[in-house]
Amino acid sequence: MMRVLAVGGFSSALALVAALVVLGRRPGSRIPSLGAVCGRVMSYEVGPVPVGRIGLLGFWWWVGWHFLAR
Amino acid sequence: MEQPEVAARAPGARGRAAVTVPVLIVVALVGGQLPSFSTAASLWTLGTGIVLIRLGLGDRASRRAAARPLGPGALWWLLPLAVFGGFEAVTFALSAGDDLPTFSRLMDPVLDRPVARSAAWFAWSAAFWGLVRR
Numbered sequence: 001m002m003r004v005l006a007v008g009g010f011s012s013a014l015a016l017v018a019a020l021v022v023l024g025r026r027p028g029s030r031i032p033s034l035g036a037v038c039g040r041v042m043s044y045e046v047g048p049v050p051v052g053r054i055g056l057l058g059f060w061w062w063v064g065w066h067f068l069a070r
Numbered sequence: 071m072e073q074p075e076v077a078a079r080a081p082g083a084r085g086r087a088a089v090t091v092p093v094l095i096v097v098a099l100v101g102g103q104l105p106s107f108s109t110a111a112s113l114w115t116l117g118t119g120i121v122l123i124r125l126g127l128g129d130r131a132s133r134r135a136a137a138r139p140l141g142p143g144a145l146w147w148l149l150p151l152a153v154f155g156g157f158e159a160v161t162f163a164l165s166a167g168d169d170l171p172t173f174s175r176l177m178d179p180v181l182d183r184p185v186a187r188s189a190a191w192f193a194w195s196a197a198f199w200g201l202v203r204r
Contacts, residue, residue, distance in 0.1 A: 002166065002170040003168065003170065003171060006157060006170050006171055007176065009156075009157035010158075010173050010176065012153060013150045014150075014154075016149055020146055020147060020150065023146075030142075031143040032140050032141070032143060032147075035204070036138070037140065037144055037147050038200075038204055039134070039136075040137040040138075040140050042137070042201070043136065053126065053127065056201060057127070057202070058123070060197065060198055061119035061123060064115050064194045064195075064198070065115050065116075066174065067174065067181060067194075068115055068190060068191060068194060069107075069112045069114075069115035069116075070107060
């Protein structure tokens with residue numbers, strides 16, 4: 001029963017992402033695309049340091065390490 | 071409102087894809103054959119990450135148009151993040167194993183299969199390349 005809850009929870013999060021991807025691609029949508037959100041996060045800088053860029057690239061590398069190397 | 075990344079597609083995008091897609095496929099096919107917890111898998115992931123992060127922090131990869139400010143609609147993206155983060159935090163904190171598995175634990179049997187592993191490798195490296203070009 002608890003396992004079903006976990007599977008349902010993670011599935012609903014992924015379904016929400018899929019729905020937002022579709023909604024964000026519609027013409028005139030007020031929801032930005034995932035790419036636009038990532039681009040905005042990556043444009044964040046503290047002085048000359050591209051903190052957002054380093055953070056997001058580093059996070060994505062860690063995702064690969066966690067799921068594909070381990 | 072037209073999305074900036076659609077408007078900013080460069081004329082050479084097709085030619086670039088003709089190079090990057092085969093490279094990503096080869097990277098994914100090799101990565102998919104390497105078993106979990108192996109030195110080869112660690113080195114392959116590490117090497118791929120180093121190359122892509124270097125490209126992402128340098129000026130060699132051509133980038134899409136500069137990001138525009140986001141409207142309040144961007145807050146919707148926090149919803150799946152909160153749902154996923156909430157379930158991951160609870161399942162991790164309770165450490166109930168297969169009774170209440172974390173996302174990683176759920177994915178383990180899926181990623182044990184080489185075909186699924188290659189597909190995951192392709193999705194990961196393609197998204198990585200997308201971030202590099204942002």
